[in-house]
Amino acid sequence: MSLFLEQWKKLANIKCDLAKRDWFYGTSGNLSMKISDDPLLFLVTADEKDKRARCDEEFIVVNNLGEPVFDTVLKPSLETLVHANIYEKTSATCVLHVHTVDNNVISELFGDEGQVELENNEMVHILTSSYFENKIIVPIIENAQDMETFKRAYTPFLTKDFGAVLVRNHGITVWGRSPLETKKWLEGIEFLISYKVKLMMIQGHKIKAGN
């Protein structure tokens, strides 16, 4: 099987998995997978499509400028330049972006601090493959409508080949060296975020009730 077809199938499988989790509310979210380094070419989801509707289609091959390299009626995701920036600055091969209620809540709660610490949970050890790492720090950037500004806001955090950035009141973007690593980080970080949101709700409730 050609690398192109292989990557297409891997991305389609991830799209199905995330759709089963119901992580594509409305038409939100976008996914991509690198096909080649030089020139940079990658598959990306189409703008404003319901990513739950079809699992095996609707990827577009784009270049470093986010332009389709083959004729297509589809429009690449509006956030394609963010994906291109990640591929240009790291050795990531996959980028996943989803909007969930919990990642939006945590991004607003910690937005002024510019980061959130996820800690005290076995999932941290699973993600870092280390019993010595006790926390994962996820940076939070401000949302922006202008794509050049938005893309640039990620740049200071593109120092590793895998990682995550929360966008305030918008969603999360995760990248990794392989599709499996990227999905593992997305699911693991979403788990830790959800855990923290629920714990804070209960603890806040206890403080209010004077317990």
Ligand SMILES: CSCCC(=O)C(=O)COP(=O)(O)O
């Ligand atoms: C500036 S509009 C961004 C929309 C969005 O946040 C999203 O995740 C979906 O965009 P797409 O173009 O990939 O459908």
Ligand SMILES: [Zn+2]
């Ligand atoms: Zn988005």
